[in-house]
Each structure stands twice: as structure tokens, then as C-alpha cells.
Amino acid sequence: LCQVVEKAIEAGATTINIPDTVGFAVPDQMRRVITTLRERVPNIDRAVISVHCHDDLGLAVANSLAAVEAGAGQVECTINGIGERAGNCSLEEVVMAMRVRGDHYGCTHNIVTERLVPTSRMLTSITGMQIQRNKAIVGRNAFAHEAGIHQDGMLKERSTYEIMRPEDVGFAKTDLVLGKHSGRAALADRAKQLGYRLTGEQLQVVFEEFKKLADKKKSVYDGDIRALIDGQLRGSNSPVWSLTSFRVTSETDAPPQVRLTLRQGDHEVTEEVQDGDGPIDAAFLATERATGMSLPCREFVVRAATLGHDAQGEVTVVVEHQGHLVRGHGVSTDTVEATILAILDAVNRIAEAATNGAE
Template sequence: MSQQQTNNQVTKQIQIFDTTLRDGEQSPGASIDPERKIVIARQLAKLGIDVIEPGFALSSPGEFAAVQQISRELQNVEIAGFARMMKVDIDAAIKATRDAARRRLHVFISSSDIHLQHQLRKTRAEVLKQTKEMIAYGKQFVNEIEFSAMDSTRSDRDFVIELVETAIAEGATIINLPDTLGYALPDEIEELFRTVRTQARGGQSVRYSAHNHNDLGLAAANSLAAIRGGATQIEVTVNGVGERAGNCSLEELAMIIETRKSALNLETNINQREIYETSRMVSRAMHYPIAFNKPIVGRNAFQHESGIHQDGLLKNRNTYEIMDPEAMGISRSMIILGRHSGRHAIKHRLSEYGIEVADAELTEVYDRFKALCDVKKIVTDDELIRIAGETTATQPDPYMLVDLQVLAGSHKSRIATVTVKDSAAGEECSYSGMGEGPLEAVIHCIQQAIPVAAEFEDLELHSVSTGEDAHGEAVVTIINKGERFRGTSIHKDIIFAAAQAYVAACNQAIMTGKKQDDGAEEEAEVV
């Protein structure tokens, strides 16, 4: 454990152990193919993770190969080989991680009576014997051994201490006391770690780790409590994925420590700028959508609809934000335009696209905006731009999707025809394209019409109503010149909604680029 002196206070370094690729993958339906595991592991290393647990090597040949490749490639990260207290597991873990520059063996066994009686069908004496034998066996191959007493928060305290003493005596160097069911309260976690650390023989000679599940929504709080009790490593997953309600969320813990650093006197090696990219990568790989209100990385985490909040943010970001989203790689879209938004927010949003409206025009834009809010809760940027264009007798939208036709079938490629209006030229042109799916065919058409080298990065589809007349909301994210732009559209036809959202995102990229170019020209003239 490294420590440094800061402002006369000792700052404790917390090691981050990521188990997204092992425990996180145990989420129902969240399996990741071996190739993508390697890509995610590279991103985790870029994020600054100290220890990566890349999987359960014994589970399949593909899993073994992924663990092996990650161990060979990521030489600057410690790799944890996961194993049950069985020789066959330990052998597989040791073999798969053989080429790692730094590695550890992570072995576990249950410690609670309910697990022993109904799952393992073993006595306490048998569990102690197995722990003693298997840790001694693993110690032949590696110096670092992490021992986990599964379900320790629901276990008899004296037995946990006895089990930990056995593990330490045979060479365990890291003791993990998991809250496997997310059952414990913060004060109970703190007391557990402090008691085991101070009362177990050899307890002061090893490091301690916390692995907390989130069944009661306390995983992050319990992780901080474990640190107060003596833990110097926290086990996390990206987006908090994992069995049932998941594990302690990496991004939540990292940003709690960063945001409240002066109060906690803690720090990690996490690179904030890679948080959002890592979150999106894992979400896409696991096909696990991120909840809108998910702290740090959720869609609404840095967005505000209230007029009072919007006004405060426009004057000073610190009025209603405690973190800087851009520092985490999140593009700034802090204001959502809805029925609670005020004139100030609308004028500001239009100005971001180079659209200036006089006070009289703003009143009309605002009235039409409010009328649309009665129909739709949220007004997208492209809809606001369209309102401004109609009010000021201009057409700010560089491109408009006029019509869309798709021919789909069960065996052949999809064929699409799209008609797009070029506002500057005042012309409508039609384009045809093909793709494996209807949306891919449509995007290929639009890319012919709009000369913006925009990469289609992400698509979110959400139902906003029910029944036969249900509408779908499409949110499309594109990347243009390294910057992200997001377009939104709502329509009964989800393909049309996605296409419209893509056009809206491209329009934002074009208009933002034009405003930046105009500003650069004005600055050059002044100089």
C-alpha cells in the first residue's frame, strides 16, 4: 500500500480490482465472446485498472484462450486467475495466466453455514481442510494468493477468523471478505474487516479486499466502509454489472473517491477520461442498456430540464453539478429542453448552433416550443431548430429527411431508398442503398446524401407508449472529427425514427463545425 502526504493528511492509495469479465459476465444474458473480452481488457488497462480478473479459465476452451491472451498482452496490469478450491481449477488458472508479468491466484470457498449445509454439503472442518490443502497447492506456483471467504457477511464471525487464519498460514497474501448477497449494512462491513484484521493470527501481515454486491443498493457505501475497516483493494465491475443487482460500480466508486477526495483522503489510479468510453463499450458488448438515471454514466446524469436549474448552470456550472462530465469523456449535453425549460435555455441552445433570435422572435419560438411540449415531453434539438427556422423564415437545418422506403425480406439483403432535402441548394434528391438490415441500408443512403464523414457509433431504441399506436424513441450517436453528436427522434416507425435521429446528429455536427469555423475567421480578422 502506497501513501503520500497531502496537506498534512495521509492519502491512502486504493487498488481497483476489476471483475467485469468474470463476475460481471455472470449477469443473465451478458455473456461476452472471447475476442471482445480481449478488447475490453485493453480498455480496462487504459482506464487505469490495477488488477483484471479476465474470466474463469476452466469454463471453456474459448475462455481459457481469452484469459491466456489477456495475460500475454497486458504486461502492465496484474492478472488474477480465478479458481474454486479444486486442483483442476487451480491448474487451469495457473496455466492460463502463466505469461502474465504480474499475476495472482484468486481462490474462494463458502464460509456461511447456509452455504456449507445446502450447497457444499460439507462441515466446517472439511472446508478448513480443503482451504489448507488447496492454498498450499497453489502456493507452489505463485507468490500472490487472494483468498475469498464467500458469503462472509452472513457467516459466523469466529469461523471466518479461523478460515482466514488457515489461509494466511498456508501463504494467502490478500484476504477478501465478500458481501456475496449484498446483505450487510455499512457499519457491519466496517466492523467485520476491523475485527478480522485485528483478531486473526497474522491478520496484520496481509492486505484486505472487499467484494460487495448491490442487492440493497449499498455496494458503494459498503466498499467505503470496508476501506474504513482496513481494506486497501475494492473489487468492482463496469456499470455495476453482475449477478442479480450486480456489483459495486467501478465508475461510482472512482468518482466518489475523486469528488470527495479531501474528505476521504483516498485516491485511485483510474483515468477519468476513459470512464465513459469504457462504460459504453461494456454496455454494447453485453447488450446491457444503461439506466437513464444511472449515476455518472446514465443518460440523465448530467442533464437538466428544470428552468431554475438550467438558468443556474448557464451562469455557473457548479450551481447544479458536482462533477465535470467532460473530464470523464462525456460530451456536454447538460440541458434537456422540455416543458419546464425557460427562454434563457432555449436562446442558449440555439446560439450553440449559430442561430441568433431577436427578443420578439424568441417569444414566438418559446410559445411554439411550449405548445410542442404539451404533445411531447422533450423537444429535440432538431425540432427546436426547425421551430426557429419557421419562425424566422429561414431554414437552419442543413438537411431534412423527406421520405424513406425499405424493402425487407427474410433471406435477401435489405434495399432502401431515401429522399433528402439539401436546404442550401433547395433541392430534394433520392438515394438507394443496401445492407444486411433495414437500418444499415437506410444509413448507407443517408451517407451518400450528407457529405459529413460521421461514424454511426450507437443506437438506442425506447418505447414511449403502448398499444397499436405505440411510438418509439431513437437516440443516435455519431462521431465526427473525434467529437460526439447525438440526435433524437420519435416516430411510430422505428426505422424512420432512427434515420431522422441520424440526420439530426449529422446536422448538429455540420452546424457546430460551421460556427467554429466562423468564430475562427472572426478571430483571424481581429488579429
């Protein structure tokens, strides 16, 4: 390995990547490999040693930090640790380990740590892959204290149980509540505080959706605002299909039924009615029939945008169309409506791709 690295640097390589592609290494091994390269490769100072660790044994972050201790100058990592199989080294964990324990690692970075949580949530909204609640740094419970002795300690001396502040990684200091009397300026200000930079046109669209939501629920929280904005930013640029109305009928002794009306461009589509094994199944069948598309569902995920029984439901679906997997996303206080919107989002992406392909 030392000979190969030496020759690569002689040939002009400025970064030498040392990967643990299958996540088999342990920290001591990674530390020894990097130390050996630095001691035995005569021209190693002309290149940066980079490490690429996978998390199959849950050691990607530990291995990467061990490499840094031994002299590696670059860590290849991903937001939320997203990646093949069990994932890659988690960027937010490495970044905060170096910042909080700078006394130990003796190195710095230029990452704006206050953007970690917003970036993590943005990735989640795009991929539909949820973050576990107890995920270090960016999980919902990362700074939650439930035990009485912990809470007492927090009140007396915060540093007793928190080695970093929530705001250091991008958690809002307060969850500001908006309502139906909140204006466009208040929404714009909160969106900016949450890390969004909206154009005037985007803000107007989000504000119109915000007013509709505020009429449905008394309080609109940060999670609701994020869901609204993410939905608008992620949606199709020119939706072909849109939902006009729907009705769900569910009885004890009868199969659930969904009746919906869709609009295709400027044309109203005939109302469709479908029974299903459940309201979600009926919604899929009715939407398929109305759009004329076969959309086998390969993945269905629903989560609450905020706490409380009136929380918005965020639905992510992955459907198959002509051998391709297409993701759709929908948000509503009604889970069935969110499902229909998610399916239509996928349908619009399919239509958009077909149009772009034809051009």
C-alpha cells in the same frame, strides 16, 4: 473468521476476500467486519483486504465504500454494476466517489476516469443491456439540468450544481455534427476523440457506412458514429449471410408482410415472403425461412442511437439455437432493417462457431 483469515495468510494468501454474495449486509456491518479483521488478525498487514458486494438491496457501493473507510485496500466491482441478479458494485460510482470525496476517504486509485463513459458504452453495445438514463456517473441524464433554478445556478457558478465535470468521466464537451460533405479525415478525428483506435482497414469500412448514413439523414451525431463503429467492431469476421434488399408492406386490413433477398457467400438466395403479427415478426419468419434456421427469439431490444425522429435504431436480439443463446446486433434508420441485420448477425455468429468447431 479472524482465525481463518490468519491461517490463510500464514499459508501464503496475499489477498483476503470478504464477500457479501447475496447483498444482505448494510454499511455499518461491513465497516465492523473490516475493522475487526484489522484489529484482531495479527498478520493482516501481510495481505490486502478485498470486498465483493452485490446490490440486492441497492447497497453494494455504500457497503464497498464503508469497507474502504475501515481499511479495505481492494474493491471488486464491475462496469455499469453488471452482474448476477441485481448486479455488483458499480466501478464508476466507487471510482468517482473516491476521487470527488478524496478528502473523506483518504485513498487514491490509478483509474483513468475519462475512459469511464466510453467503456460503459462499449459494454452496453456488446451485451445489449441498456443503462438507465438517471444512472449515476454514466447515465445520459447524469449531468442534465432541467429545473430553471438549477440552470440559472449553472450559468452563474458551475460548481453550484455539479460536483464533477462531464469531461472528467468521459462525456464529450460538444456533440460535433458531421454530414455528407464530411471527409474521411474528419471521421477519423472524431472517432479518435470518442476513444476509438481504428486500423486503416476498419476506418475505410466505417467511412463507407458513414457515407451511406449521411445520405439518409442530414446530420450524423456522436451517437450515430458510435453505433456504426461498434457494429463494425462487434460484427462477424467473415459473414456468411448478408442482406441484399427488403420490402415491408403494411396495411390496415391485412397482416404486415416482409419480402427480403439474402446473399449467402457469393450466391444469391431466393427471395422470401412472409406475413406476421407485425413487421418485426414477419422479418423474423422471413429470415428463418431464407436461412433454413429455427431461431426462437428470447429477447428483443430496440433503442434510438441519438435524439430526433431520424435517429438510427439499434436492435439487439437474443435467439436460441440448439440449446445455446446467441446475441445479434443491427443498426439502421429503419427499425425493420435493423432487426433483419441483428438476426443475420446472430446467424453469422452461429455459422462462424460451427466452422471453428469443425476445424
